[in-house]
Amino acid sequence: MMSSLLGWFADPNMQWILMGSLLLGIGSGVIGSFTYLRKQSLMGDALAHAALPGICIAFMLMGVKSIGLFMLGSIISGMIATFGIHAITRYSRIKQDAALGIILSVFFGIGVVLMTKIQHSGNGNQSGLDKYMFGQAASMMKSDVYMMGVVSLLLIIVCFILFKEFKLVSFDPGFARGMGMKVGLLEQLLLFMTVVAVVVGIQAVGVVLVAALLITPAVSARYWTDSLGVMVVLAGFIGAFSGVTGTLISGTLSNLPTGPVTVLAATSLFLVSAIFAPNRGLVAKVWRRARTRQQIQQSQSLEMAQQRSRTVEGGLD
Template sequence: METLWRLIQDPNMQWIFLSCTLLGLSSGVIGCFSYLRKQSLMGDTLAHAALPGICIAFMLTGTKSLLFFLLGAGAAGLVATFGIGWITRNSRIKHDAAMGIVLSSFFGFGIVLLTIIQHGEYGNQSGLDKFLFGQAAAMVGSDVLTMSIVSLSLIAVCTLFFKQFKLVSFDPGFARGLGYPVALIEQLLMFLMVVAVVVGIQAVGVVLVAALIITPAVSARYWTDKLGFMVVISGVFGALSGGIGTIISSLGSNLPTGPLTVLAATALFLISILFGPRRGLLAKRMLRLKVARSIDEEQGHKERQLEGGATL
């Protein structure tokens, strides 16, 4: 407890804790709409597609600035999104197969660029490979400030356009009939997904950031049937995952924050599977026992009625 209290009082720990908590909160909120629109793989695709954007941004600027990395990764994510759309529109390849093609090709290109940088004449390329698995402890004050502003902006946009996002997620045809620009709203959702993926790469990494977006949303689905509550619960689960992962990584030596954050999200998912009030395994088991008991009581009542009729 003394070690934990000392860590909490550390200003660097406070900044990292705040940024990872806000990152989990915004990722959980955005992930709900991606999950409901059955685009869970899209987050993984955009995360892997962001790697070449990060490498190109570093090669052009020569600095390891999170802002430049955000711009490069965001541009690469948008190119990947348009690439998926172009493949599905101009061929018979289905959407999931197109995402797999884009994911593998962009990630392979990023690994090639990363190898070129590591063996090239770049003086400060050390630590660039940490974007594969994340390194929250390496964030400086400007990185934390940028991540916090972007995360709060994502939450604000989702709050402002919640009604539109809800309509497009559940019934885009009805939304189109009401006069909403469905294509524009879908592109906005995709852009927010790109931003959420890009901003989480520094802390969680390219490989694991998709799990931080999807896992809280899936966990929240076990606790409610209403989208508003689902978004709130998913955000809380994401924030808890970020906070717990940061604290556990700080208590140990050389423990990575990103993987621990994902493991914390997975633990919350397992708790949701077991104890969810509507879809949890325990709730389903109790419902089966209740139904079986009511059936047994009804059969027993009918048997008693038959026996009474036979006696008469």
């Protein structure tokens, strides 16, 4: 395995792919932080699942595999899904969680039907489309990786430039609007960027699990800090680590899809964060509680001792 790992690093094609996964991880982590703080984590998952029919329809219409085309298809179906979720919550008594569930499963169902149809159509070009389910980073072409890297980089730059605006919109949209910020526009932009992050990650991580790359790094980063800036950077790092680890392991071990491995890498970091993070982590919490208990007991026993000595003195009088 070691030699194959080294072989991987030496292969310029693989260097590209690793670079792409790295940027993808950072981009998803950064966007995911805002998605998480705006309590829209599940939205990312719904958008990812909704992308599948978009990809399939794009392929059926054009008959070629092109990441740009697929991106267009999945962005359109993602937008339709968002619209559907809004419509359901607005015009019925169904709450957002249920609306998300309905849209997610319907779109995914349509996607699977379409994909099966494509696979049975005998189209010679169709091989590899099933990789979109769980992702196969190693199967990416250089142009795909290029696209993925550039788009991720763009996402990171936009987040950097509009950091102040995204922060206020995530924390207090009402106040932001009263202040004259274009809240609607910024929220749409954040949602659009979430769609883009999801879509760009699909080929590497797959529709089923790509949302984890948005959620898990952000949640893990939140454990370590109380500052949004630090959290966003940290989430980017965790995302990058997960992306690279997932790509490496799935590339070296035969036929492991990238998505699940990436998610497992991210989850292991999440576990470390949840247990060992200072202040918010489990260990810190248990330790703090134990220390408080000890202090209280000490002060109580001290008080008792003082009381006793007082009564003894009183007795001597």
